[in-house]
Amino acid sequence: METVSNRAGTPSTATLSLRALHKSFGTFPVLNGIDLHVQRSEMVFVLGPSGSGKSTMLRCCNRLEEPDSGAIWVEGDLLTGPGVDLNKMRQRIGMVFQSFNLYPHLTALGNVTLALRRVLKMPRAEAEAEAMAALKSVGLSDRARHTPAQLSGGQQQRVAIARALALKPTVMLFDEPTSALDPELVGDVLDVMREVKEQGMTMLVVSHEMQFAREAADRVVFMDGGSIIEQGPPDRFFAAPEQERTRAFLSRMRG
Numbered sequence: 001m002e003t004v005s006n007r008a009g010t011p012s013t014a015t016l017s018l019r020a021l022h023k024s025f026g027t028f029p030v031l032n033g034i035d036l037h038v039q040r041s042e043m044v045f046v047l048g049p050s051g052s053g054k055s056t057m058l059r060c061c062n063r064l065e066e067p068d069s070g071a072i073w074v075e076g077d078l079l080t081g082p083g084v085d086l087n088k089m090r091q092r093i094g095m096v097f098q099s100f101n102l103y104p105h106l107t108a109l110g111n112v113t114l115a116l117r118r119v120l121k122m123p124r125a126e127a128e129a130e131a132m133a134a135l136k137s138v139g140l141s142d143r144a145r146h147t148p149a150q151l152s153g154g155q156q157q158r159v160a161i162a163r164a165l166a167l168k169p170t171v172m173l174f175d176e177p178t179s180a181l182d183p184e185l186v187g188d189v190l191d192v193m194r195e196v197k198e199q200g201m202t203m204l205v206v207s208h209e210m211q212f213a214r215e216a217a218d219r220v221v222f223m224d225g226g227s228i229i230e231q232g233p234p235d236r237f238f239a240a241p242e243q244e245r246t247r248a249f250l251s252r253m254r255g
């Protein structure tokens, strides 16, 4: 792969790069120097105990949280530091949250259309056509005129994924996308995420869905205490974790 030079002068071939990321809340350190490089079309799955800094790391990637130090690049463009157009940057980094964050008074189509109009300044007719295509890609063509209250949690989350996809981001971040769902609705959302990956999207996913990590992830990253403790391909990671902290976490998760 070609090496891309970024404005900070650090070479990076990764689609998303985090270097030496530190973040504290008050005096409490939450990220202790995170280095993570996500390659094009790679799905990196982040596991770790509650409070280990997973969400904070993800939120730093689109600057919903400001890192104290360190740097983040997307395709070689520096996202951290002054002078970055946050709106443009957030268009390149789609985010799907645990809570779907849809406007309750708008239909599914209205929610996706609004994002296209606001962020990309697209004319209404074009935005609606693009929004319909995005809803179709998550299997919701027939629910386009429904409001969130008329949709199941799984369908609402698929609308949120469609809204992120419609902006044609370079990277998608998923922060516990299925944690708020009833168990029987989880599978549909995971199926959509699998399809998004098959389309070649670069994805960074925080989730406790271990079976999904086994089947779909290219790499699993284990975080604890604000640091990456270990990482590897899912087969190796789950069958033969190298670190004691990883083994202890996995055995707790398996009950």
Ligand SMILES: Nc1ncnc2c1ncn2[C@@H]1O[C@H](COP(=O)(O)OP(=O)(O)OP(=O)(O)O)[C@@H](O)[C@H]1O
Binding pocket: 025, 030, 048, 049, 050, 051, 052, 053, 054, 055, 056, 057
């Ligand atoms: N805005 C904030 N202000 C103060 N402390 C915060 C803030 N956000 C997170 N924290 C603290 O930072 C630590 C890491 O939180 P974070 O949500 O990143 O962990 P996590 O690994 O995603 O946990 P979980 O799996 O429970 O979501 C926790 O101790 C949390 O209480």
